[in-house]
Amino acid sequence: MTVQRQVGLGALACALVWQLVAGTTVYAASPTLTLSSQETITSGAVMKNYIWTTTRSNKDVSVNANVVEVDLTNPNVKIDAMAGTKNQFTKNQSVLGMVKDTGAVAGVNGDFFNTQAEGVPEGAQITNGQVMATPAKISGLYSFAITKSNQPIIDIFDFQGKVTAKDGTSFELGGVNKTYYWDDNDVAMIADGLFLYTSAWAMTQRAVDGTHVPTEALIQNDIVKEIAVDTNVKMIAPADGYILRGSGLAREFIVNHLKVGDKITTKYDMIPHDASQTYDWRNFKMLIGGSTLLIDEAKPSYFTRNIGDFSGYSPRSRTAIGYSKDMKTAYIVTSDRSAGSAGMTLPELQQFMIGAGIWKGMVLDGGGSTQMVSRPLGDFDPKLVNKTENGNQRSVVNGVGVYSTAPKGDLKGLILKGQNILFMNEPSTYQFKAYDDYYNPILVDGIVPQWSTSTTNGSFKDNVYTPSTTGKTQITAKSGKGSASIDVEVVGRDQITAMTFNAGSFSLTEGGDFKLPIGVTTRSGATRDLPAASATWELSGVKGSLKDGVLHVDSASGSQAAQVIARYDGYSTMVTLPIGQEKSWYDVDKYAVMTTGDKYPAEVVSAVNIAQDNGNKNLEIAYDFTKGTGTKAAYARFNGTSGAPIEGEPEFITARVLGDGSFNWVRAEVVDANGVTNLVSFTENMNWTGWRKLTADVSDLKYPLKIKSVYVANPANGQDERASKGKINIDDISFIYKGQLTSLPKNTVKLTVNKKQVTLNDKPLTLEQAPTIVNDNTLIPLRFVTEALGGNVKWDEKERKVTVIRGDKLIDLWIDNSDLIVNGQRVTAEVAPKIMNNVTMVPLRLISEKLGFKVGWEPKNYGITLE
Incomplete structure (x- = not known):
């Protein structure tokens, strides 16, 4: 079902009343929120697709956004947290992978995480009632939870814990399944910290920062089984135990107070930061960590974290979660920054979430991590719903999944898919899917639907329809109490x-x-x-x-x-x-210019070399962007800093590039006639490996041009989402120059209304039919004029059709039919073409405009000049 609605979004300080009625448009101040479509995912969960429009720098922008609404009162659906591969940390994978692994019907990416560490969330996580991770000791980090009674909670949780040795000595526990991190005072929490790791941590190394050497103890059933001094226990924690990791003061606690065979006591708690709250995490069904609060009581919240740390004031892809005022609905939100979608700042995301009906909400990880997955109605396989920021599905540490808990039901409906527009004799396959009473998919292998059409302009063989005549029809598939129809138009001339x-x-x-x-x-x-x-x-x-x-x-x-x-x-x-005209400019096997390496900033390591690929020489640019700050680049410069002049006025520059899948950019520096260096992009998303020919447009630059370099770049924004080391190869740099169309002959034709005498380049000739006026339109002899001015005319007797070609113009016209086809566009003339004395006569004004004639009119003598 598709519903259109718009809601005006006022300034952040405005008090707004949201009246969202399906099929109703409410106009208000910009921005606006339009519900473009919605579809049931499963019983109790609906996918809604929105278009959000606003103005930035006096320009209108549009953002695609998706919201999964989950009915928390419906017993057939639940929300839970997901993690990595098979619900394990340190085994990052895409949201689609996690959804498939866990059997979810929808999902999004979850918490923020350190992309350089092992792959665990920054905050806490509870999955299926089991603690996977505890909160970091960082202020302002919110979490979303569902209680045993299906009540949603968004709040800050603090961690408390300690380990007590047999001798009574205790040491503060820093957290469960945490990687190294720094607190608000920039103190490394791992330096003197004691941390606990469960079987959810799927690596034998834990919190490796390259500085602090671990000392670890294996505990099973509260008994110390092994102590590894200044090294790690060479195993993953067992299901009935855990591993304690310590360094600094925590190392001394393990070495001096724990002994193999001792019984120890470990206790920890996650308590609400707000002491007035009384809920207990032990009764939570799930919990997912995030960052700043966004919405509180349907109003924009102040930001509880510095949102500049994650590009909060720049338009990016975003992920968020929240719930309704009555606590009966949870909202899972994404918005896209991709082709055709402008992304959102966090203040804009606040406005969107209020418009979507959210009472309280918080941000989840965004940017290149933003992914939303959903199972289309009738499908068994979930699919990526949004367009990701970098065109790939990033591996992330965790996510939020939506799960169907419904039993199997009876067939409720069919979904029919196929072409709505067909052409004559074009066979088209129509596919169908089925779903049950709980909107979950049903296998269609044993279902043989009855196919029918509302007209007789075609035939079915199995589920393939072939139309024989033009017109509109409706195709219907039926099986039991399920049926579906699709309107089809068979197009003719x-x-x-x-x-x-x-x-x-x-x-x-x-x-x-x-x-x-x-x-x-x-x-x-x-x-x-x-x-x-x-x-x-x-x-x-x-x-x-x-x-x-x-x-x-x-x-x-x-x-x-x-x-x-x-x-x-x-x-x-x-x-x-x-x-x-494509002219090769740089081919290492044949010709090149002096090429040297360069880099920016100084900390970047780069090298330019001549490489070979199956005997073909090419230019290799190796780069290491691990050091330095800001935008980083590795260059191959031509003629030192002078650049190489380019002949003529090329439209495009092309090059073959051996990609390394790094998502880095490949560009050229091109200097125009004003001395301005233009950064021309071959690609801003190198997401492939292998050779690929790339083209960049230089037609808008002022000629003549010089090319200074080709280079690989890692811009500052989103830098952690691209590879910091790699190499690319470049070969066969060419320039393409615009071709010229054939010039038409410079002839001149002079005619006079109602006179057969004409001149062609001042040479007198006699027509079979004189120009004439019909219904205030001057008609001229088509063939004579067209051929005289460099065109060709063809006659189709069967259709009484004339085809005219002159230069890059083509016209089809039919005698006594006012519709003409001009370069594929249907045009209606005031007077239809006519035959007079076996001569095709056409309206002067229309034909001259469409064929590009220059027309001169001498009103006194009714003279016409064409050239």
Whole structure:
């Protein structure tokens, strides 16, 4: 079900009343929140997709956001915390992996964590009632919990604990399953600390910081089984025990007061920071840690942590969690910074959460960690819902999962999926899914639905529908009490308003393959790419082939341009592509310029070398960004600091790059005619390995150009999400220059209304039919004028259709039909083309505009000049 609604979001200081009614639009001050769609995940859980719009620096921005709403009163659903692989710390994996591992139906990433440490959360975690980690001794860190009675809690928890030896000596316990960290006073908590590790910590090393040597003790059933002085116990803690790790003063406690065979006592507690609260963590079903409080009583909270530490005032991807005023609904939230979505600052996230209905809420980890996963209705496999900030699914330490606890139910409904727009004789497969009374998926292997259509314009074979005529129909699948329908429009020429190539502007090069997608728009406003097999294709101007909508250019010798025509059901479109000139500039095997290495800042380690790949020489840039601060870069500089001049006015710079999957950037420094150094990006997300040809646009720069360097960069923002060490290889740097289209002949035609005498370049000629005026429109002889001014005309007797091609323009027109097709666009003329004395006559104004004629009008003598 899709619901549209908008809610105005006022300034943070405003007191707002939110009235969210499905299907209702409430207009107020910007920003606005629009519910674009929603879908049931399982009984008691709903996925809602929002579009949030606001203004930044006087520019409108839009953010995609997702909210999973969980009904805490529904016995068929629960929320729990997840961790790593198989619910173990130090085995980080994506949220999708954790959801699949634990059988969840939805989930998001959880707590903040040190990306350089072993992989455990900063705060506390309780999973299925079992303590996985305890809070860090850092102020302002909030946690989200669910009690045994399904009451949600957001609060700060403090940790208290101690270990008591057999001799009565006690030592303060620093926490459970904690890595090294620093408190608010920048004191290393591991330096003199004693920490406890359970079987949830899946490594044999614990809290390794490279400075503090551990001393550890293995405890089983409260009995000391082993003591490892100045080293670690070489095992993971057993299920019936734990490992104590100490250094500094804690080491002395272990060495001096614990002995193998002694019985010891370990106690700890997580108590509310607010002493007025009385809830007990021992009755919590789950708990997940986070950072600052965001929302309190449906109002923006003050920030309980310095949000600048995690880019709080910059638009990033965000994750948050909260609950409603009546404590009956939990909200799990993500917002995206990705292509087409501008991300949110934390103050903006506060506004969004209030608009979504959250009474109290807190932030979870964001940026490159933000991931939301959900199981689509009728599906067995969960899928990533949001677009992640770096295009990858980052491995994280923990998350929040949504679980179905419902029994199996009877078939309730079907979901039908397939194309809504079809073309004639295009076979299309329609798939169906099924779900039960609790909205959980049902296997469809044994279900054979009955297929039907509301019209007779096609046929079914199994679940494949092939339309035979144009028009609208409805496809229905039925099984038992479940059924689903989908509306389908079979498009023909009369339903099309536009059919255009979506290839963009580029020049062709010999040996290249160029995808030529065609988009179709119908009268109803629907759009879809035309299947290549549904079109008939024509190629002129170059030697090559067209297969599956891809043009391969074998030879372009002597040509300035290529014309590709595609037709479907008599509807035509054309694209004219210039032949570009690609000039190789840097090829280590053949020619290059003096190349030297450079780096920024000084702490960066880098090297530039000549490498070989299967005998092919190329440029290697090795980098080590582990030291230094801010944006870091490793350069290959050309001609020292002078740069190398580039001939002419290239549109693009291309290079082959051997990626290392580091998510770093690859750029070039290009100096324009004003002496300004422009940073031109080949990629801002190197998420691949292997060779890939990359292109960067330099057409907006002022010529002439110089190229100073190519380099790999790790910008300051999001730096911890990219590899700090690696190498890339670069080869075959080229520049592509724009091709020129063939010039049309510079002819001039002079005509006079109602006179057959004309001149072509001052040469007198006689027409079979004079120009004439019909319904205040001047009609001219199409073939004579078009051919005189460098075009071609074709006649189709069967359809009474005329096709005109002049330069990069193509027009299809039909006699006595006022609809014309101009470069794939349907245009309606005031007067339809007519045949007079066996001559096709067309409206002067429309044809001159569409074919690019220059028209001169002499009103006294009704004279017309075309050129």
